[in-house]
Amino acid sequence: MTKATRPTAYRASKSQEATNPHSPVVEFGVEKPLNLDSGISLSPFRIAYQSYGTLNEDKSNAILICHALTGDQHVANVHPVTGKSGWWEMLVGPGKPIDTDRYFVLCSNVLGGCLGSTGPASINPATGKPYALDLPVITIADMVRAQAMLVEHFGIKQLFAVVGGSMGGMQVLEWASSHSDKVFAAVALATGARHSSQNIAFHEVGRQAVMADPEWKEGRYLEAGTVPRKGLSVARMAAHITYLSETALHNKFGRNLQDRQNVTFGFDADFQIESYLRHQGNTFVERFDANSYLYMTRAMDYFDLAAEHEGRLADAFAGSKTRFCIVSFTSDWLFPTSESRTVAHALNAAGASVSFVEIESDRGHDSFLLDEPEMFSAVNGFLRSAARARGLLPS
């Protein structure tokens, strides 16, 4: 294990971050294989992570943050590739709802990711070449198993809380279901217990866009020295629309034209929204691996917590002593409130302790990443109450 450091040299390349990241890394050797849902045993593998704050003596103050589809472990520090500030600095930091003065906050790059944990861009020890599509398909449960091994590596018996949104929220629910004794409190934002048909459909569009790009080279683009730029960019553009809402798009862009007075009667980016999406696509390609995008989207598609329990979601949480906080946003059409309500009802049926808040916001699915004071106050109130129950705060 390398010493915990913060990235200092920014504008590292994404390929560098995939193989030699600015994050500390834990290597799990052949003696610690990971048994994947696919039936394949993955070994060796490694997990890159960032941590903030200090683990207390009895190791009871750890909060694990699970990142979303295209997120990473750089929650509250400058991103090594983009140079931008951490993706959840509004929620995580000294004096923030996830208070790094009080808690030891841990976030690892998910298995299958491209920021230092084993993923399709990592070198396959069997061949000496990048895994590409030779990496077994990774599921949400596999990601959680790998995280559990990291948590164990730190000697943490029980996490005070597991927190995440979207795909991170799926991991939170998986943690609470399959490792419930290791989770004191769970915060799942803008998520669901399964990926809907519509969501799978959007992911399939993205994957087909990547795979239709000649530069993808059947997944072997790293060896070929190419980048499936167009395909991944289109995938991101399509997905990005699903993270917003019609109202948000209309308020921000309307039908405004981009740096011109009139339409050009051509197919240039006449409209601001077109220019914005192209920019989103291009910048994404700079920081994210195309194959990793295939693996991440597949992991979400496969997630169906009820299916693992013969269709009864409540059984996924039977006997759970975990305290849950479920948060949804009114304008989120990717994970609409109904998905969160389903989870809340299942938790009720299982007799679990659950708080469920729907927050009014017109900013769509991405609301959980944005400045939403009601979300902050809900998470803050929930965590403070849980901390009192856990003896981390005076009651």
Add this chain to the structure above:
Amino acid sequence: MSINSHPRVDFAVIASLIEPGSRVLDVGCSDGELLDLLQTTKNVDGRGVELSQKGVNESVARGLSVIQGDADSDLKYYPDGGFDYVILSQTLQATRNPKYVLTELLRIGEKAIVSFPNFGHWRMRASLAINGRMPVTKELPYSWYDTPNIHFCTINDFVDMTKEIGAHVESAVALNALGQRLGFNMPWGFWNLFGQQAVFLLRR
């Protein structure tokens, strides 16, 4: 704040009916004030359901386990006998199907505590009899066309319904306009005339 100085007078009565350390579900918990009170003074394991988003957010922000939901449609998700007490305070009259809700309360809880405004109170009767208009009072300030209270009943009506669903009245308290308890030995008819609100403790 002690229980007795609490401005919602029915809260004090409800709290007095609850055994310390029990499991409590508050249906229609508003901003969580009663649950907070019960957790502080009775050390209950409390949960809440509230229809208004504002109420839920306020409850969760104060650290309570409260979910957004509707008494009419969401109680079915709770397992049988999951709670020692299910509370419905000043909410019965706002439900679409009070009889169903009351049945559900007694399925989910060993006991149910129901408080409601008594439409049989003499002021209500007088308002209708003398003015010929739907009563609008300090406690029930809504006009007929914008009130959330769609199913008012009197104490006598409520007692009839408990019989219909086979619930047993373990105890009942009627409070006058000053929030004082009316005498124990009075007949229902007296309470129905002078009780401004009532709190019932029911069991299956």
